[in-house]
Amino acid sequence: MSGGRTVVVVGSSIGGVRTAQALRSEGFDGRVVLVGEEAELPYDKPPLSKQFLSGQWDADRTVLLTPEAAEREGIELRIGVPATRLDVAAKEVHLADGTSLAYDSAVIATGASARPSPWRPESGVHVVRTMADSRALHEDLRREGPVVVVGGGFIGAEVAATASGLGREVTVVDPMPTPIGRVVGPEIGQYFTELHHRHGVATRFGVGVEGIEGSAGDLRVRLTDGTELAAATVVVGIGAVPNDGWLADSGLPIENGVMCDEYSRALDAPDVYAIGDVARWFHPGHREYLRVEHWTNAVEQGVCAAHNIAHPDDLRSYRPVEYVWSDQYDWKVQIVGRPTRGTRHELVGELTGVKPRAAVLYTDEDGHLLGVVTVNWPKALVQCRRMVTEQASFDEALGKVKELAAAAPPRRAASTDTGGGR
Amino acid sequence: MPVLKADFAACQGYANCVDAAPTVYDIDDDGVVVLLRERISEEERPHIEEAARSCPVSALTIEDE
Ligand SMILES: Cc1cc2nc3c(=O)[nH]c(=O)nc-3n(C[C@H](O)[C@H](O)[C@H](O)COP(=O)(O)OP(=O)(O)OC[C@H]3O[C@@H](n4cnc5c(N)ncnc54)[C@H](O)[C@@H]3O)c2cc1C
Ligand code: SF4
Numbered sequence: 001m002s003g004g005r006t007v008v009v010v011g012s013s014i015g016g017v018r019t020a021q022a023l024r025s026e027g028f029d030g031r032v033v034l035v036g037e038e039a040e041l042p043y044d045k046p047p048l049s050k051q052f053l054s055g056q057w058d059a060d061r062t063v064l065l066t067p068e069a070a071e072r073e074g075i076e077l078r079i080g081v082p083a084t085r086l087d088v089a090a091k092e093v094h095l096a097d098g099t100s101l102a103y104d105s106a107v108i109a110t111g112a113s114a115r116p117s118p119w120r121p122e123s124g125v126h127v128v129r130t131m132a133d134s135r136a137l138h139e140d141l142r143r144e145g146p147v148v149v150v151g152g153g154f155i156g157a158e159v160a161a162t163a164s165g166l167g168r169e170v171t172v173v174d175p176m177p178t179p180i181g182r183v184v185g186p187e188i189g190q191y192f193t194e195l196h197h198r199h200g201v202a203t204r205f206g207v208g209v210e211g212i213e214g215s216a217g218d219l220r221v222r223l224t225d226g227t228e229l230a231a232a233t234v235v236v237g238i239g240a241v242p243n244d245g246w247l248a249d250s251g252l253p254i255e256n257g258v259m260c261d262e263y264s265r266a267l268d269a270p271d272v273y274a275i276g277d278v279a280r281w282f283h284p285g286h287r288e289y290l291r292v293e294h295w296t297n298a299v300e301q302g303v304c305a306a307h308n309i310a311h312p313d314d315l316r317s318y319r320p321v322e323y324v325w326s327d328q329y330d331w332k333v334q335i336v337g338r339p340t341r342g343t344r345h346e347l348v349g350e351l352t353g354v355k356p357r358a359a360v361l362y363t364d365e366d367g368h369l370l371g372v373v374t375v376n377w378p379k380a381l382v383q384c385r386r387m388v389t390e391q392a393s394f395d396e397a398l399g400k401v402k403e404l405a406a407a408a409p410p411r412r413a414a415s416t417d418t419g420g421g422r
Numbered sequence: 423m424p425v426l427k428a429d430f431a432a433c434q435g436y437a438n439c440v441d442a443a444p445t446v447y448d449i450d451d452d453g454v455v456v457l458l459r460e461r462i463s464e465e466e467r468p469h470i471e472e473a474a475r476s477c478p479v480s481a482l483t484i485e486d487e
Contacts, residue, residue, distance in 0.1 A: 022472060
């Protein structure tokens with residue numbers, strides 16, 4: 001068995017925590033150390049633009065691992081201290097407090113950071129990646145005054161929805177004509193733009209930001225078309241960059257993420273794994289190197305790496321079907337597979353009105369089901385996720401989704417909350 | 423014997439559990455998780471534990487009875 005071996009996991013958010021736990025589920029009985037740079041207990045990120053940002057959830061609900069749970073599962077927590085260096089030859093992780101940890105296997109799960117704002121007025125500009133970021137933004141959103149969100153991707157859209165829910169007047173700016181179109185195609189992307197408008201949020205898409213001046217409470221956002229927006233608070237959501245800087249002198253191949261093989265092992269260093277937002281691994285199904293910034297990917301890749309560490313004689317390659325969700329206004333959006341690889345799509349249901357229910361299926365010339373976007377329809381998502389995994393044909397999938405639609409007609413508006421009294 | 427529990431009010435229909443362990447978790451028309459069974463064997467436990475931990479809102483637990 002694994003007796004006497006030590007695994008050091010660096011990065012204590014969703015990927016790192018789930019890897020450490022999965023090592024136990026996989027029967028690893030050696031030592032597991034979880035290192036994290038932030039002093040907070042390991043916490044989860046999706047609520048930081050949603051329930052935590054709005055004030056609906058307190059910090060406790062975002063905690064991924066309590067000290068009690070860590071102890072129960074035999075995970076040594078070393079939080080509040082960043083790793084500064086990886087010595088692959090000596091098999092040691094060096095920490096900022098001058099100590100080092102010897103490992104038999106190391107897992108790099110240091111994730112990503114918000115891409116910093118290129119515009120730096122005195123104050124009032126936020127990014128959202130950490131709990132501290134979200135807390136600071138929440139404070140500013142409670143004040144009167146308009147909010148400008150730069151970046152119309154998922155995080156920008158979620159922040160806009162949350163800010164408008166808190167009563168702020170919001171404008172979203174993005175140089176792309178349909179920002180979500182990058183993920184769902186321009187035609188369906190247009191519905192996401194209308195979703196903002198339906199909730200009283202303005203968009204300035206196809207226009208870039210030239211500069212931001214002023215300070216918190218009194219900012220001016222200058223746009224490339226010569227116009228200017230006044231804002232009390234600005235949020236910049238323009239993507240993330242992998243936290244691989246601490247590995248610069250490790251000798252590991254790094255290319256905008258840690259380069260890994262299909263088993264999530266760093267190239268040329270089979271004792272080192274990388275998972276989650278920081279990993280760029282070879283996906284054997286798609287036959288290309290990919291880096292994915294989605295929650296479910298961090299969990300599934302962590303579980304796969306844990307399996308491979310616990311069972312070196314039974315290596316499993318990591319070949320996931322992409323899956324991401326986003327909550328915007330009254331839409332619960334779920335996306336599976338690779339919609340933008342399609343050349344044609346079909347919409348089942350509606351994407352207008354209050355709390356609509358719909359699925360959009362994407363296909364290529366060969367008639368394969370490549371990806372699906374659902375809105376407020378988890379049941380269809382489950383079926384489609386299975387069908388994308390099984391590489392079902394587009395026609396078969398479309399038939400199934402239409403059947404599902406006929407079997408359970410959409411419930412309109414009235415039922416705003418699910419669950420409860422069960 | 424391990425017993426499955428679900429917090430139906432917390433469930434958001436993300437469906438990661440259904441994807442990971444379709445033999446015990448399903449989803450209903452309202453997008454809420456359904457437990458197909460409550461009792462599981464010790465052999466199944468590690469796999470189902472991983473499925474439960476793939477829930478983004480921690481709605482799923484496994485208890486001992
Ligand atoms: C606001 C927000 C909302 C999101 N919403 C969704 C969503 O709705 N759906 C979805 O699928 N995905 C969402 N995501 C993406 C998802 O949260 C990420 O894909 C996921 O967090 C990646 O997990 P990770 O563990 O790989 O990296 P991270 O979550 O980035 O965690 C990395 C951890 O490593 C630590 N660390 C970094 N460097 C070091 C070091 N040198 N030493 C020690 N520790 C270090 C960091 O402090 C951090 O705790 C969202 C992300 C954000 C920021
Ligand atoms: S993963 Fe969690 S939120 Fe999603 S369906 Fe299962 S229980 Fe519900």
